[in-house]
Amino acid sequence: MTVVVDVEEAPTSPDAPSVAEPGVTRECLYHFNVLSDGTIVMLSQFRGDLDQLRERCDRAPNVLQYDVPEHGDGLAYIHCVVQEPLKSFLPIFHEAEIIIDMPIEFLTDNRIRMTCIGAHEPLRQALTTASEIVSIELEQMGEYRPEHRRLGSLLTERQREILSTAVELGYYEVPRNAVINDIAEAMELSVATVGEHLQKIEATVLSRIAR
Numbered sequence: 001m002t003v004v005v006d007v008e009e010a011p012t013s014p015d016a017p018s019v020a021e022p023g024v025t026r027e028c029l030y031h032f033n034v035l036s037d038g039t040i041v042m043l044s045q046f047r048g049d050l051d052q053l054r055e056r057c058d059r060a061p062n063v064l065q066y067d068v069p070e071h072g073d074g075l076a077y078i079h080c081v082v083q084e085p086l087k088s089f090l091p092i093f094h095e096a097e098i099i100i101d102m103p104i105e106f107l108t109d110n111r112i113r114m115t116c117i118g119a120h121e122p123l124r125q126a127l128t129t130a131s132e133i134v135s136i137e138l139e140q141m142g143e144y145r146p147e148h149r150r151l152g153s154l155l156t157e158r159q160r161e162i163l164s165t166a167v168e169l170g171y172y173e174v175p176r177n178a179v180i181n182d183i184a185e186a187m188e189l190s191v192a193t194v195g196e197h198l199q200k201i202e203a204t205v206l207s208r209i210a211r
Contacts, residue, residue: 001123002115004107006135007086023049024056027074027156028103029112034090039064040082045103046074047156085133092129096122101144107157117144154204162187162197 025047032042046053050068053076057066065079082090093100098118105113116123123141130136155163165186170177184194 001117001127001138002113002140003127003130004111004113004137004139005089005130006111006137023052025108026106028105030075030103034082034094038082038087039079040090041077041079044076044078046076048074050074088133089130092126092133096126098122098126105157113139115144155201159197159201159204162189162194163201166198 027045027047030043030045032040034040046068050070054066054068057063057068057076057078060080062081062083063078064081067077069075093116096118098116101115101117107113116126118126127136127138162183166172166178166183169182169186171179171183180191180195180198183189183198184191187194
């Protein structure tokens with residue numbers, strides 16, 4: 001089960017997907033552990049001004065400890081106090097014996113996309129309970145396919161959008177039914193930007209398949 005959760009009401013802090021400060025964007029959450037004292041430690045991927053991220057961590061009252069390496073490609077370790085609504089949201093899946101497949105993806109509109117694995121009835125009950133706390137939308141229900149999940153998680157949200165548009169327009173058909181200019185026009189991006197993204201997408205996916 002893949003769901004999209006609106007966490008807009010969550011407090012603005014480095015551990016929340018805030019869009020209030022455009023200089024820093026959180027892309028995904030790779031790992032998290034809820035400790036015995038109720039606090040949480042997380043390994044997240046950020047993009048943007050890392051100095052600004054450090055400043056946000058310094059002034060956020062719920063951040064207890066953090067480490068944002070100078071040359072860590074935007075990886076950040078954050079230990080913080082979880083606040084509502086996430087404080088009530090996260091235990092729902094643990095109590096229902098549901099696995100959260102990592103990473104959790106952070107979207108640009110202050111929502112998160114997460115895939116949950118479990119039996120049908122516990123998943124249904126968890127979805128119902130969670131909807132009382134946050135706005136949650138069922139995006140996909142079906143058999144779990146880890147190979148699709150792993151490849152998809154290697155791409156950013158924008159890369160997935162461009163790839164999806166390219167496929168829809170027939171860019172990867174044989175023969176091709178579209179060119180880069182068509183994709184750029186459909187997405188209102190420059191040809192150079194689309195070309196660069198497609199190169200990165202192909203390099204990321206094909207290098208993983210070839211291993």
